[in-house]
Amino acid sequence: MTQAQFRTSAGNINAIMRREVKSYFNSAIAYVVIVVFLAIVGWFHTSNLFLSNVATMRLLFELVPIVFLFVVPAVTMRLLSEEKKSGTIELLTTKPLHDAEIVLGKFLAAWALIGVALLLTLVYYITIAALGKIDNGPVVGGYLGLMLMAGVYVAIGLLASSLTENQVIAFIIGFVFVFTLFMLDKVLIYIPDAFASIVEFLGIDYHFGNVARGVIDSRDLIYFFSLLGFMLYLTVVSLGRRKW
Amino acid sequence: MNDISFDVKTGEILGFLGPNGAGKTTTMKIITCYMPPTSGSVDVDGYSIADHSLEVRRKIGYLPELNPLYFDMNVLEYLEYAAQLHQLDKTRTKQQLSLMIEVCGLKSVRHKDIGELSKGYRQRVGLAQAMIHEPDVLILDEPTSGLDPNQIVEIRNLIKQLGRAKTVVLSTHILSEVTATCDRVIIINKGQIVADGTPSELQDKFQGSEIVALELRASVQNAMAELFPKIQAVPGVQSVEYGGANGDVHKFSIHSLKGSDVREDLFRKAVSEKWVLLEMGRKGTSLEDVFHQLTKNQ
Structure with missing residues (x-):
């Protein structure tokens, strides 16, 4: 890819991303998501914080992956299905764009929205840090892990959204998919020992746990990025399959 | 659809006429690279849709059937978005935006959300969107469907005015539209071309009593x-x-x-x-x- 091509590509992705972000904030989806996210996390987080009486973010990092299971598919469900339903997909795909640019732009928009919601949880960090001495290593690892996890979830949600023109169905497909991925390392006792380690490796929470401990291992990063990339690739393929 | 073959010249307004389901929309979807053809090829200005899809799409302005639009965007935002997706730079985007607003008569509604606009205005927005990058070829799928008679006349005049310098392909099942706007008509039925010529040629050729x-x-x-x-x-x-x-x-x-x-x-x-x-x-x-x-x- 030449430099000029790269620049147009980045411009295209940026244009699509900005439209999606604007649309999130125009339609109040963004505010609803952020408020609900902060409310749920805040409620469970603070109500247990004083019981445990330890200055730690661990509770938050256990809670957010579960909240993500609902919130991320809700954020991504409309990204492509709405365009399919309203027919605007025909406008978008007949513009001089690569399908990958469309997918990436939309992916980044949803990821950014989750990122903003996550950024606002730093308020809880500030309150805890004010109350007691906090170990920053796991906090950095935790946030990094959450962002990686969100990236994978968003990519899955986007794939689900590309499969149907019905947003509810897109949500359900996305939810089932991320829920399965999340549960894999929690059902190991039901799985024959021979497969247990493979299943554990496939489970997203296992890798999140590793990163959240503050240990950045290349195996975990490879897991996140390859899964994310594969899901985006499948979305591009799904978007390109327009024959009927 | 099978065995459709035709050429369109610059400055020509070609009308695609046929009953519903005859293959008008499908043909247009193939030309605009939305759908791949199962066989055969389309060249736009020497570029093949199979090998140079991006170049083809750059040369084409497309108004799809039913004119899908983003209802949550206002007119200016939307046209700017369309310009960005066509990789126009900032100065040209500005020029083209004001030109399109002018030509399509959108000045009074430019800050309104598209969802609030009447059908006639939406159609104009659709046309403006299709022409924002000054395409050589305009593909309009039923550009006047669902409009009231006054709006139909306005949109037709707009198309005629624009068609002088461009190649326009429009589809319709309204016959008077073809006589009113087109230089040349292709009638398709069941996926096949059954007639091709100027409106008067066709009338002569198939004249009955x-x-x-x-x-x-x-x-x-x-x-x-x-x-x-x-x-x-x-x-x-x-x-x-x-x-x-x-x-x-x-x-x-x-x-x-x-x-x-x-x-x-x-x-x-x-x-x-x-x-x-x-x-x-x-x-x-x-x-x-x-x-x-x-x-x-x-």
Whole structure:
């Protein structure tokens, strides 16, 4: 890819991303998501914080992956299905764009929205840090892990959204998919020992746990990025399959 | 669809005519690279849709059927977005935005959300979006469907005005639209081209009998017995249909033999019989008849 091509590509992705972000904030989806996210996390987080009486973010990092299971598919469900339903997909795909640019732009928009919601949880960090001495290593690892996890979830949600023109169905497909991925390392006792380690490796929470401990291992990063990339690739393929 | 083949020249407005489901939209979707053809090829300005899809899409402005738009964006935002997706730089985006707002008459609604606009304005936004990057080729799928008569005239004029410098392909199932806007017509039926030519060429080629509508006042007891045979006897008349009476006003529609104009003879007949001639008009062979002929027989 030449430099000029790269620049147009980045411009295209940026244009699509900005439209999606604007649309999130125009339609109040963004505010609803952020408020609900902060409310749920805040409620469970603070109500247990004083019981445990330890200055730690661990509770938050256990809670957010579960909240993500609902919130991320809700954020991504409309990204492509709405365009399919309203027919605007025909406008978008007949513009001089690569399908990958469309997918990436939309992916980044949803990821950014989750990122903003996550950024606002730093308020809880500030309150805890004010109350007691906090170990920053796991906090950095935790946030990094959450962002990686969100990236994978968003990519899955986007794939689900590309499969149907019905947003509810897109949500359900996305939810089932991320829920399965999340549960894999929690059902190991039901799985024959021979497969247990493979299943554990496939489970997203296992890798999140590793990163959240503050240990950045290349195996975990490879897991996140390859899964994310594969899901985006499948979305591009799904978007390109327009024959009927 | 099978075996469609045609060329379009610059400055030509080509009308795609056909009954619903004839393959108009599918053809357009293929030209605009939305759908791949199962076989065959399309070249736009020398670029093939299979190998140089991006270049083709850069040259084409497309208004899809039903004119899908982002209802949550306002007109300016949306047109700017369209310009960005066509990789126009900032200065050109600005120029083109004000030009399109001007040309398409969107000035009064430019800050309104598209969802709030009437259908006519939405159609203009759709056209503006399709032309924002000054494409050489405009593909318009039923550009006037769902508009009221005034809006239809406006949009048609807009298309005509733009069509002078560009190649325009538009589809429609409204026949008067083709006669009003297009230089050339292709009629397709069941995925095949059944006619190709200018509107008048097609009319000549497929001319059948000419129809004259006649309305006259005559105080007669029995129109069928007293008027009918007399009209039938006028030279050049092939057949006569009685259209009913209102008091002593009688209506006929008269089919003449191919190539003969019966109006003069009808007039003389009316004078000699002392009928009061209220109305006489030639309906001609419209494109409508051509269309019926070509698409009816299965």
